[in-house]
Amino acid sequence: MSKILFVNNDGAGFAETLELAEGETIGELFGRMVCGSAGDYRIKVNGQIVPRDYSLQAGDKVSVTPTKIEGAR
Amino acid sequence: MRRCPDSIDSRVHRIFDRLRRRWPGQGRWNDSFDRLVTGGMELQAPLAGLGGLLGRLQACRRRGQRAAAGQLLGRLGAELDVLALRLSSGRALLGQVRYSGPPSLWRLWGEVVESVEAYGLRLSADSQTLIATTEPITLSDEEFSEELGPMEIRIPIESFGGPGRSFTIVAVEPNECDGYIHPHVASDGRLCEGEATVPLNHAWRAGMLAEVLHILDATLRTYNPHSAYERLDRWGGGAGRPSCYDCGYSMPEDEGYGCEICQETFCSACSHYSEALAMSLCDRCGVRVQTAAGPDYVDHDSARQCDGCEDLWFNEDLQEGLCPACWAESFLCTHCGQRRCAHEQSATEGLCLSCQAAPVIAEGPAVPAAPAVPISAE
Numbered sequence: 100m101s102k103i104l105f106v107n108n109d110g111a112g113f114a115e116t117l118e119l120a121e122g123e124t125i126g127e128l129f130g131r132m133v134c135g136s137a138g139d140y141r142i143k144v145n146g147q148i149v150p151r152d153y154s155l156q157a158g159d160k161v162s163v164t165p166t167k168i169e170g171a172r
Numbered sequence: 173m174r175r176c177p178d179s180i181d182s183r184v185h186r187i188f189d190r191l192r193r194r195w196p197g198q199g200r201w202n203d204s205f206d207r208l209v210t211g212g213m214e215l216q217a218p219l220a221g222l223g224g225l226l227g228r229l230q231a232c233r234r235r236g237q238r239a240a241a242g243q244l245l246g247r248l249g250a251e252l253d254v255l256a257l258r259l260s261s262g263r264a265l266l267g268q269v270r271y272s273g274p275p276s277l278w279r280l281w282g283e284v285v286e287s288v289e290a291y292g293l294r295l296s297a298d299s300q301t302l303i304a305t306t307e308p309i310t311l312s313d314e315e316f317s318e319e320l321g322p323m324e325i326r327i328p329i330e331s332f333g334g335p336g337r338s339f340t341i342v343a344v345e346p347n348e349c350d351g352y353i354h355p356h357v358a359s360d361g362r363l364c365e366g367e368a369t370v371p372l373n374h375a376w377r378a379g380m381l382a383e384v385l386h387i388l389d390a391t392l393r394t395y396n397p398h399s400a401y402e403r404l405d406r407w408g409g410g411a412g413r414p415s416c417y418d419c420g421y422s423m424p425e426d427e428g429y430g431c432e433i434c435q436e437t438f439c440s441a442c443s444h445y446s447e448a449l450a451m452s453l454c455d456r457c458g459v460r461v462q463t464a465a466g467p468d469y470v471d472h473d474s475a476r477q478c479d480g481c482e483d484l485w486f487n488e489d490l491q492e493g494l495c496p497a498c499w500a501e502s503f504l505c506t507h508c509g510q511r512r513c514a515h516e517q518s519a520t521e522g523l524c525l526s527c528q529a530a531p532v533i534a535e536g537p538a539v540p541a542a543p544a545v546p547i548s549a550e
Contacts (some may be wrong), residue, residue: 104279106380109385110367113374141390146286146382160282164386169396170356171366 101157105132108164109140119155126151133163141166180288187295187302188284190329191381192277204268216260218255225251275379291325291389293381297524302327304385305344311355311395311404318407320354321345326361326390331380337372341361341392349407354392356399362387366396417444418455433457433471444469448486464489464496482514 100158101119120127125144139153143162144153153166155161225248232241277282287293291304304325311318322344331338340361343353351359358364365372368391375383381412395404405422406415416426416439426544429443430436431454438454443454446469458469463486476487491499492511501514507527518528 106375106383108371108375108383108390111370113371114378114380130345140384143286143386146281147290158290160279162383162386164383164390166390167394168368168371168387168391169366169394169399170368170391171364171396172356172358 101155101163103128103155103157103159106160106162107132108162109133109135119136119157123155124151125149125153125155128155128161129163139166140164183277183294184281184288186299187288187293188281190282190295190299191280191332191379194329194332202268202270204265208262208265215255215258218251218258221251221445222248222255224331231249241548247413272387280379282484283379283381283383290382291385293385294327295466300329302329302381306392309354309392311393313395313404316405316407318347318404320347320407323392325385332381333377335377338375339388341388347407349402352402353512355402355404356391358401363391364401365391366399378462403484408469412478431457448488449474459484461486462495476492480515515546 102116103119104114105117107113112126117128117132125142126137129140129142141164142148142164143164144155144159146160146162176200181320200514201220225244229241229244229248232238232244264533265465284293287304287457291306293304296303297300302325304341305527306323306325310476311320317400320343324342324344326341327339327340337482341357341363342361342377345486346353352487353361354363356364356366368387372387374380375387397403403415403422414437417427417434417436418438419442421439423437423439427440428437429440429445429452431438432451433453434457434507436454438452443452444455444458444460446458447465448463448470450470453471459469459472459475461468461470461484463470468486470486474487475484476490477483477491478485478490478495478498479493479494480502483495489496494502494511494513498513502511503514504510505512505515505524505527507530508524510524512524516524516526518525520528
């Protein structure tokens with residue numbers, strides 16, 4: 100099985116090594132791992148924006164960061 | 173002599189080299205790892221017991237000792253249960269094993285490349301600080317939009333990955349309001365992290381530089397009006413304008429309303445004009461009441477509950493403690509003489525509930541007793 104590093108910068112989630120399904124795309128992985136709309140996140144694979152149907156490869160680093168994170172004072 | 177321009181490749185190499193030296197030592201496994209590899213599963217004893225039992229069972233088979241074999245099988249079951257329990261604990265322990273420490277070199281390299289490409293990461297002149305620059309930041313809320321320009325995120329190399337986060341935010345093209353470059357950045361450049369605290373903590377300790385920058389960038393691009401050092405409506409010349417004493421909204425000069433009780437200035441949403449008293453009142457000094465002319469606001473001293481319906485009324489519109497509607501349906505009790513609301517009328521016409529319940533009612537309406545007249549002897 101292929102493994103990737105999945106970095107979830109939403110709330111308390113963070114990096115974990117995941118096993119990929121055969122031919123799994125970034126869109127499918129997002130649907131499997133994150134509750135929410137893809138439009139609310141900056142999704143990068145190896146630091147690059149990729150199309151939704153990008154097929155993930157072993158060793159990829161997937162990073163999901165909310166576009167809005169509220170600071171305080 | 174002219175210096176060679178700082179190419180991206182050479183910059184990545186120099187930053188990578190500085191960061192690599194930041195983690196000279198090895199990382200470490202957590203306690204679960206130590207327990208696992210030092211016999212934490214305690215498998216030796218049950219495994220040895222199983223070995224012995226199996227040997228004795230083989231001997232029983234050779235000798236045809238059926239009864240003894242039955243006893244041994246019972247013990248075998250118990251030993252297998254213990255072993256299964258230990259294996260299950262070991263599996264759970266395995267799941268708790270963590271390695272914390274420097275990122276692998278190839279991962280660190282990837283983080284630096286990503287940070288250089290996305291945020292133009294560079295080293296300061298003294299090579300002690302990492303400097304990343306965001307794209308220009310524009311913050312908006314429902315009414316206001318303010319361009320705050322690009323921001324620099326400055327991270328001292330010696331602190332990166334360590335237990336305490338230490339970084340500052342600096343405006344490249346400062347658009348300040350009362351000394352603040354951003355609603356969530358203190359005047360000394362510290363970002364108040366809010367929701368970013370937990371993910372930042374993870375990324376920082378794991379040495380994931382690009383993730384740290386992504387999180388900070390997203391935080392700097394988000395405006396939280398409920399917790400800002402300086403509200404966004406105060407930018408763009410708003411600093412000199414009056415602000416609502418209650419909600420902080422920055423108002424044009426001619427939009428403020430002074431409360432005549434507390435003398436503070438309020439915005440239209442936090443202020444009310446009292447028709448009954450012909451004055452402005454704030455939410456705290458005024459209270460919503462009914463008046464003969466309709467709903468209104470008055471000060472607390474001018475509000476009173478109707479004795480009948482218990483609604484809050486402007487006290488000058490009450491008659492004998494009753495609002496106009498209750499007054500219209502009220503009656504005078506023929507026994508106590510008090511004006512009573514309609515719902516206080518008893519089944520006995522003309523009497524209020526209190527007077528009907530009183531024992532004296534059985535003898536008829538109370539009439540002031542006539543003084544006893546002594547009977548003349550005549």
